[in-house]
Amino acid sequence: MTEKSYYKNPYLSQWTAAIQAIIPKNDKYLLVLDTTYFYPEGGGQPSDRGTIDGIEVLDVFEKDDMIFHVVPKVPDNKKVDCKIDFNRRFEHMQQHTGEHILAATFYRLYKGVSNAFHMGEDYVSIDISLSEVTPDMVKEVEDAVNEVIYRNLPVKTYMKDLEGAKLLPLRKQPKVDEDIRIVEIEDVDFCPCCGTHVASTGEVGILKILKMEKSKGMTRIYFQCGRKALQDYSKKHEIITSLYEKFSANDNTLLEKIEKYMEDVKKTEGLVKNLRQELSLCEAQKLVKDAKKLVVYGSYKNKTLNDIMFIAKQVFQMGEYIFIGLSLEEKKLFLSHNTDLLLHCGNLLKDVMKNFNARGGGSALQAQASFGSEEELKKCAEKLNQVCQALDD
Ligand SMILES: [Zn+2]
Incomplete structure (x- = not known):
């Protein structure tokens, strides 16, 4: 059994470990270490990337309480230097903690329960058990979530048995009945979860809801947190700036100018059609x-x-x-x-x-x-x- 050290300290990104087993699999190898901070895929959170003795870690997964690190070749040493791509991991921690706050807020304000959670390279989303979410609701939820971020509340994690877990006001029921890992955001949320999270809500930075769509009687909410949200803002700001230049416009006049332009195009198209007919x-x-x-x-x-x-x-x-x-x-x-x-x-x-x-x-x-x-x-x-x-x- 591998020691899951990422639960003890999700901020540690470099350590030394001993290789306990090497299992050839297809043209790759699965390494088992005595202790690891590499998070395996689980609970909607993707697995970590990084290196073991300079060799790239292609994937990390858990099976029967063992953590397997997929590598293209076997390290020369038995004691190995491990390093996590911490930028990527920290983004996952920001998104994952943001998801807890968002789900808790939908539950508190509208009794909407979060179901499927997806965190990928392209987008992050949760499905909320509400058939309709209006733009006003989104605004209210988004403001409330960001208030929780500004308050910089502690995010605590601890283990409970089933009896102990039952005493807590859990937002979701646990999927296991022993060693239940609880993630508590003070004053805001209690939720069983196996992912990695930031230590206080301020580190989430910001949460922005990007769009919604209906999905199997529920509403899928797309959002971004922290560094990813900043990247998204920068990209959109670049697009908007380019539109300002093209339309000689600013924040207040851009939409009006685009509407006017579209009207003109429509008129011109009508004119061209008439001329072609003539x-x-x-x-x-x-x-x-x-x-x-x-x-x-x-x-x-x-x-x-x-x-x-x-x-x-x-x-x-x-x-x-x-x-x-x-x-x-x-x-x-x-x-x-x-x-x-x-x-x-x-x-x-x-x-x-x-x-x-x-x-x-x-x-x-x-x-x-x-x-x-x-x-x-x-x-x-x-x-x-x-x-x-x-x-x-
Ligand atoms: Zn979580």
Whole structure:
């Protein structure tokens, strides 16, 4: 059994230990030490990282009261120097203690019970047994949590047996019935927990709720504490500062300016749509004027297939035609008609394009194809034009 020294002093990050066992596992090794400050994954808190005799610790886990340290190679010595990545560990201690205060506050103010706790690289969250949490509730809870942080209350940990634990006003029932580890935040919370925590609430620094979402009848609350919260603030501040510059704005005017900008974009989009329609109408009139009898033919460098389909629509409002349109930009062809002729656009296009590097098809009234090159598109369109002109005779 390994001595779990991280419970005695969660702030100690360097020590010497004796290796008790080395177990090969796949292409790695599991080291068992006589004493360890490496926290194994548990209670929503990720495992620690660091080194053993300079060798990187890849993972730490607990099984049957033993702590296993996963390493890529075996140290040369039996007595080894161990070192924890304390920045990472301290962030976990800040987040974990913050979670206790947050859960206790939701319980105190709204009787919401915390369930799943997740602490990862990307986000930290708890699920609270409330189907709805309003922004006002979030504000109230956040303020109350940060008051607890400012009061710098002691965070104590001690062991109790089941009888002893029953006498405490526990927020959650323990999952074990002996050696129950209690984490007490003076005046605020009693909770059974196996994680590592800071010694007083002030060390949490700050707790900020970032967002909420509904999850299986509960509400998932995303938050950040301490150094991670500062990093998050810095990142967002950088984004906001860049927006201030782009919009020549400040705290008071940014939202208003963005709203105005979005309104302008909407207006411009409407204007562009109208202009495109007017332009398509002119194009359609020109094509019909140039058409020899039934076949209307248009080839465009800077028009999309959608533009061309819109022109076809305008052409058909002027009479009965076979329409062939080319988008050189997209290397696409559009064939359509609104005549009484027994003409199946899909079949005709398939027949003509079979000798070209092209894909496409369609229905009796309209069809389209994409080509490997502009040259092939033009050649195929020419052939199609001939076939359609012949239909006209
Ligand atoms: Zn805890």
